[in-house]
Amino acid sequence: MGPLQGKRIIEIAGIGPGPFCAMVLSDLGAEVIRVDRVSAVPDEFPETPGVDLLNRGRKSVAFDLKNPEGVNALLRLVEEADALIEGFRPGVAERLGIGPDECLERNPRLVYGRMTGWGQTGPYSNMAGHDINYIALSGVLGTIGRAGEAPVPPINLVGDFGGGGMLLALGVCAAFVEVQTSGTGQVVDAAMTDGSALLATMIHTFLSMGVWGERGTNMLDTGAPFYDVYECADGEYISLGSIEPQFYAELLRITGLDQEDLPKQMDRSHWSEMKERIAKTIREKTRDQWVELMEGTDVCFAPVLSPSEAYVHPHNLERETFIEVAGVKQPAPAPRFSRTPGAVDGPPPHPGQHTTEVLSSWGFTQEEINDLREKDAIKG
Numbered sequence: 001m002g003p004l005q006g007k008r009i010i011e012i013a014g015i016g017p018g019p020f021c022a023m024v025l026s027d028l029g030a031e032v033i034r035v036d037r038v039s040a041v042p043d044e045f046p047e048t049p050g051v052d053l054l055n056r057g058r059k060s061v062a063f064d065l066k067n068p069e070g071v072n073a074l075l076r077l078v079e080e081a082d083a084l085i086e087g088f089r090p091g092v093a094e095r096l097g098i099g100p101d102e103c104l105e106r107n108p109r110l111v112y113g114r115m116t117g118w119g120q121t122g123p124y125s126n127m128a129g130h131d132i133n134y135i136a137l138s139g140v141l142g143t144i145g146r147a148g149e150a151p152v153p154p155i156n157l158v159g160d161f162g163g164g165g166m167l168l169a170l171g172v173c174a175a176f177v178e179v180q181t182s183g184t185g186q187v188v189d190a191a192m193t194d195g196s197a198l199l200a201t202m203i204h205t206f207l208s209m210g211v212w213g214e215r216g217t218n219m220l221d222t223g224a225p226f227y228d229v230y231e232c233a234d235g236e237y238i239s240l241g242s243i244e245p246q247f248y249a250e251l252l253r254i255t256g257l258d259q260e261d262l263p264k265q266m267d268r269s270h271w272s273e274m275k276e277r278i279a280k281t282i283r284e285k286t287r288d289q290w291v292e293l294m295e296g297t298d299v300c301f302a303p304v305l306s307p308s309e310a311y312v313h314p315h316n317l318e319r320e321t322f323i324e325v326a327g328v329k330q331p332a333p334a335p336r337f338s339r340t341p342g343a344v345d346g347p348p349p350h351p352g353q354h355t356t357e358v359l360s361s362w363g364f365t366q367e368e369i370n371d372l373r374e375k376d377a378i379k380g
Contacts, residue, residue, distance in 0.1 A: 002029020002333075002342040007082045007176065010035060010074070011058070012098075013351075014087035016131075016156065017192065018115045019054035020165030021085055025172065026057035027333035027342040030082075033358055034060045035074060036351035038379040050348030053330050057345040061359065062352030062379040069377035071097045073359070078103045078110060080362055083172050085113035090120045100187045110185040111175040115168050117159070119191030131159035131192065138163075138197040147216030147223065163195025217268075219243065225274035226251060226265065229304055236287035237304035238294075240278075251299045255281045352380025 007030040011022040019034075026032040034055060041062045064070040075098065078084060084103055086093050093099040093114075100112045117134045118124040124137070132153045135141045140159075145152040168190035175188055206212035217223040226242040242251040248265050252258035257277065263270035282290065287303050294301040305313060311322050311329055323332045326347035333342035355378050359369050372378045 001340055002027065003337055003340045004173075004176075005029035005340070007031065008080060009033070009172075010077055010081050010084040012084070012086040012088070012093075013037065013040075013060075014115070016054075016087075017160045017164030017168070018085060018087035019052070020161050021113070021115060021168040021172070022058065023054050023056055024166065024169040025083075026345060029340065029342060032058040033077065033362075034058050034349065035065075036060050036062045038062045038064045038070075038352070038376070041352035041379045042350060045350050045353055049326050049346075050350050052348050053328065055348035056325065056330070058349065059354035059358050060349040060351050060380070061355040064377050064379075065096050065098065067375065067377045068097075069372055069375045073364075073372055073377055074098055075102065075106050076364070077362055079106050081107065081110060082176065083111040083113060085115060085168065085172065087115040090116065090125050104185055108184060109179055111172055111179065111188060112185065113168050113172050113175075113188045113190065115164060115190050117164075117192045119194060120189050124193075131156035131164075134159040134192040135163070135196045138193045138200070140196045140200050143200065143203055143215055143221060145215050145221070147214065149216065151215065158199060159192040159196045163197070163199050164190060164192040167195040167198070223268075223271060225271050225278050228275065230279055230282040232285060232287040232290060233283055234286040234288075238282065238287055238290050239302050239304055241300035243300070247298050247300050250297055251278075254293050254297065254299060257281060352378075355380035 004025060007025075009022065009025055009030050009032045011018065011032055011034045013019075013034055013036045022032050022034065063074055065074065078098075084098075086098075088096075094101070103110055103112055114120060116125070117129040117131075118127065118137075132141065135153075135158050136151075138159075141151045141153065143151075144154055168188065171188035171190055175186055179185055203212060206218070212218055213223075215221060219227055222228050224243075226240060226248050229237045229239050231237055240251060242248040245265065249258070252262070255278065260277075263274065285293075290301075291303050310316055316322060320332055322329055323344065324330075325344050328347070330344075333344060336342075356369055359372075359378070360366070364372075369378070
């Protein structure tokens with residue numbers, strides 16, 4: 001039912017941002033076939049589904065891409081596909097014989113998505129790396145953390161998933177639109193360094209205006225007393241984002257601080273003092289007590305929840321922010337569409353679980369499938 005229904009996408013198995021991109025495209029209705037290594041195929045397929053939620057909603061085939069027959073089988077799938085996404089280091093897909101030139105020769109309308117950390121070019125392009133390195137080079141990591149302390153990696157959300165997988169999914173969708181008019185496919189080069197830099201565009205606005213200082217001293221990076229997390233009496237935390245004057249006034253009213261002689265909100269010379277006063281006040285009540293006082297107001301407030309608490313929060317329950325697939329809680333597809341809602345098309349597969357089924361539905365005869373299996377080009 002999703003807006004990408006009818007699109008066929010091949011995903012060369014990888015980790016992190018590539019599978020996330022494929023998951024998003026699958027959630028939005030595309031048929032995504034994951035190409036796993038034959039070495040990953042179990043001797044017997046378990047009755048329970050796979051465990052990696054990033055692999056949900058698609059079928060898995062297992063090809064030996066070091067076997068010419070396996071490569072040729074993949075290129076036959078490419079002929080019927082709308083897109084292919086891969087996350088190899090630069091040059092690896094070309095050496096395997098499944099690079100853009102080979103794939104676009106088979107299918108000139110193909111969108112070829114490439115997911116890397118550093119990009120296809122540049123002096124770092126062939127270096128190993130992970131999210132933390134990519135957002136370090138883009139300048140993003142250096143902006144995250146408290147004053148006087150080391151930068152704090154924001155898990156791997158900014159590079160891998162925000163600046164990487166999500167941006168590749170956007171690129172693939174944009175290329176789908178363009179190919180409708182040009183009739184010609186193209187390569188989408190999504191680098192996590194580029195993507196994480198793009199996510200920080202607003203910070204560059206502040207820099208150009210001369211209003212962004214050292215890490216942890218600014219409005220949005222825990223420098224401001226009205227935009228931070230605070231510990232409550234029970235050791236739990238709440239989040240405050242009372243930036244606008246009317247929201248800040250509401251914060252002061254509910255905490256009772258408006259009864260005191262206070263400095264002006266944007267007087268940075270008093271931010272440390274105000275942070276101490278707010279922190280002292282918040283520590284006087286439990287998180288639940290602050291929820292009772294602040295929920296439904298314009299303080300710009302929310303309790304800081306663990307994932308298990310987020311599952312059962314009334315707001316998330318009403319919106320079905322989290323769903324259950326094969327007994328496993330997980331985030332629901334997003335964004336939401338009024339006519340063509342996305343959906344999770346099944347739990348994560350095991351590598352090679354659908355090799356025969358997929359090849360048959362994509363035009364291979366049973367004789368051809370048997371031949372590929374005898375030549376160890378496929379498994380499953």
